[in-house]
Amino acid sequence: MxxxxxxxxxxxxxxxxxxxxxxxxxxxxxxxxxxxxxxxxxxxxxxxxxxxxxxxxxxxxxxxxxxxxxxxxxxxxxELSTEDVREIYAVREAVELAAANSLLDSGPEQVTDTCRELKGIIRNMAKQVAVSDWQAIARLDMQFHTAFVSGTGNTRLIRIYETLAAESRMCILSLEVAYPRIDVLVQEHQTILDLLEARDRSGLQQAIKRHMQKAVEDLTSSPEATGITA
Amino acid sequence: MxxxxxxxxxxxxxxxxxxxxxxxxxxxxxxxxxxxxxxxxxxxxxxxxxxxxxxxxxxxxxxxxxxxxxxxxxxxxxELSTEDVREIYAVREAVELAAANSLLDSGPEQVTDTCRELKGIIRNMAKQVAVSDWQAIARLDMQFHTAFVSGTGNTRLIRIYETLAAESRMCILSLEVAYPRIDVLVQEHQTILDLLEARDRSGLQQAIKRHMQKAVEDLTSSPEATGITA
DNA sequence: TAAATGTAGATTGTCAACAATACGCGATTC
DNA sequence: GAATCGCGTATTGTTGACAATCTACATTTA
Structure with missing residues (x-):
């Protein structure tokens, strides 16, 4: 009933x-x-x-x-060290790459469903960027990636990623208002969405790797980051 | 002191x-x-x-x-379903591929250290195959893969994999004495070790994918498997 | 004065009793 | 006869008290 x-x-x-x-x-x-x-x-x-x-x-x-x-x-x-940041993002990369492959191997409607959800998140993200609500941006950032992985339907992959999402938000939090490259943030996620929609496997993989690599650079290079110990 | x-x-x-x-x-x-x-x-x-x-x-x-x-x-x-088996091995593949890349990107001594450990495990595995001790073989099988991932030193990756290892042993257990392809089991692990030692990245990736794919086939195709529900 | 030692306080680790909940089975009703 | 209702039982969920352990500080001693 x-x-x-x-x-x-x-x-x-x-x-x-x-x-x-x-x-x-x-x-x-x-x-x-x-x-x-x-x-x-x-x-x-x-x-x-x-x-x-x-x-x-x-x-x-x-x-x-x-x-x-x-x-x-x-x-x-x-307390996060730079080593922790590298670890977290290495695992995130592994999980997201697996998610990307899984999505592209699955049925087309699974991809379109996921894309629809991702679009909504990006829209919200753009709104929050306009008003510079950092907490909300960080939340939407992780929501995007979590939705991406959730699209696979692999419960174990999702559970793993949720943990990583929490740790990532702690990383981002350490940067506080210094969320860097705010202008390209929406653009990068949009790129990932576009490549997924286009089913461009290698392009998507490269985009994910770049995204993670840049994030690690941002998070480890800022010496004024509070709460991240060398 | x-x-x-x-x-x-x-x-x-x-x-x-x-x-x-x-x-x-x-x-x-x-x-x-x-x-x-x-x-x-x-x-x-x-x-x-x-x-x-x-x-x-x-x-x-x-x-x-x-x-x-x-x-x-x-x-x-x-209670494991065939869907669970697919999930587990999909995540294992993701983690091991990441571990392979991480190992090959790291220093040479890290690779050689890992190889030394893997060699010992394979030696033990060959011994147990000779006496057909299935419990021991399953344990060594997972020990091999766990050691492989441990070689990266990524504590998060290792922790994730330990959980997967436990679940995998439950999968294998369900097959009980019907551990298939016993003759090629040692050989497959030896291949992975050889490719790691040779630092053949794409070869290693392919070997890992094959290894996982075959495992899923063995585990899901046997209808008499106890404890795995369709 | 500096090292070693004893003591106090706070915090977690463990335990056994109590309460809440869900399921299974039999009685009841339509 | 079938569905529903209510009760009994088994199991988990929760609680407060007690025990064990660690850190920090004061005290002693060479």
């Missing part, structure tokens, strides 16, 4: 996941700064829950890699 | 991880069969611990994907 209009299934999701999602968002938005300790008891009472579920959420984020746990010391927000 | 001879640092590892590692091994060895429920309380008392740490371990394995949790029902051992 289809759900009647105006009704919604009440969130039967586990509490721990709700907490984890909330915390992840706070971290990638920079409310929790890298290196900062996250206190179990304190947070638990703030969120009006007990340590059990909260602990579970923290563990989840530890496994995702945006928190690090030190035995008997506590959990801390990940 | 260097640790005195005969001394060892006592394992300060978290209990949950010890449990998780142990359970993972039991699952990939087929002690827990796919679809089977894993009872928290029962296992906790069997392992002489409480539900807290055990629950944490289960959650970890859920996130890795070899257990699935149904809200208020319990956790169950993952």
């Amino acid at each position: 289809a759900a009647p209009e105006g009704m919604f299934v009440l969130e039967g999701r586990p509490t721990a996941q709700l907490i984890a999602d909330q915390l992840r968002e706070l971290i990638v938005q920079g409310v929790f700064i890298p290196g900062q300790q996250v206190n179990e008891s304190a947070l638990a009472s703030q969120l009006n829950t007990s340590r059990g579920p909260l602990r579970e959420a923290l563990q989840r984020l530890c496994q995702e890699g945006i928190l690090v746990s030190k035995r008997n010391r506590g959990v801390f927000v990940l | 260097a640790a005195p001879e005969g001394m060892f640092v006592l394992e300060g590892r978290p209990t949950a991880q010890l449990i998780a590692d142990q359970l993972r091994e039991l699952i990939v060895q087929g002690v827990f069969i796919p679809g089977q429920q894993v009872n928290e309380s029962a296992l906790a008392s069997q392992l002489n611990t409480s539900r807290g740490p055990l629950r944490e371990a289960l959650q970890r394995l859920c996130q890795e994907g070899i257990l699935v949790s149904k809200r208020n029902r319990g956790v169950f051992v993952l």
Whole structure:
């Protein structure tokens, strides 16, 4: 039976996941700064829950890699090194290249569906660029790439990429307002979309590689970047 | 100061991880069969611990994907579909291709170090093939590929691959004694090693793609495979 | 004064009891 | 006879208290 209009299934999701999602968002938005300790008891009472579920959420984020746990010391927000940035973007490149191939190997309607979604994101991105809302731009940036990978329908690839997306947003966050090359940002994503639509495999692969390479350069070359240690 | 001879640092590892590692091994060895429920309380008392740490371990394995949790029902051992098999090997291919490129782009000593390790594994594999120890062969098979990826030193890539390795062993396990093409198994890995040593990038890429493609064919084409649902 | 040692505080790790939830089965009703 | 309703049971979800461990600081001693 289809759900009647105006009704919604009440969130039967586990509490721990709700907490984890909330915390992840706070971290990638920079409310929790890298290196900062996250206190179990304190947070638990703030969120009006007990340590059990909260602990579970923290563990989840530890496994995702945006928190690090030190035995008997506590959990801390990940501090990114330039090496971390290189690692993250190397894996992102691998995943996106695989996604590109998978998409081009799949049916045409899968490609067009994905393109339609990507177009909408680019449109929003252009809007936010106009008003220079950096948080929103960073979010849309990752939303674009996540949608790209989601197009494959490969749940494992998607799950992996979601983790990378969170880490990437932490990288971008470190640059704060210094999001570089703002003018070409929309253009680069548009290029990727165009090449996908044209089903130009090698062109798409090259574009993805360039995109990642440039991002690493931007993120590692800026010495004033806060929160990224050499 | 260097640790005195005969001394060892006592394992300060978290209990949950010890449990998780142990359970993972039991699952990939087929002690827990796919679809089977894993009872928290029962296992906790069997392992002489409480539900807290055990629950944490289960959650970890859920996130890795070899257990699935149904809200208020319990956790169950993952049942693999042919679609899962395709997904797993698609991601493995992506990761190994990235690892190959990373290795070839890195210093020569990194390649030679990796090759030395891979050689040892192949030697062991040949031994086990002689006595037809399937469990050991499956373990060495994944050990080979894990070592290959570990050679890159990319901690994120490695972590991702370890999860895939566990899932792959579950795939192979489903075939049980019917590990196909046993004669060419050592040969295929030897080929990959040779191409890596020769630094033949495109040859290596092709070999990896073939290796994965064949594996998927073997795993999905056998209808008598236990535990893999269509 | 500097090194070593003991102690206090805070934080995580572990545990056992309690509450909430979903499923299966039998009774009931149309 | 078939569908529905309600109850019992098994299992997970949650909670607060207790134990173990680590860091930092004060104290002692050569």
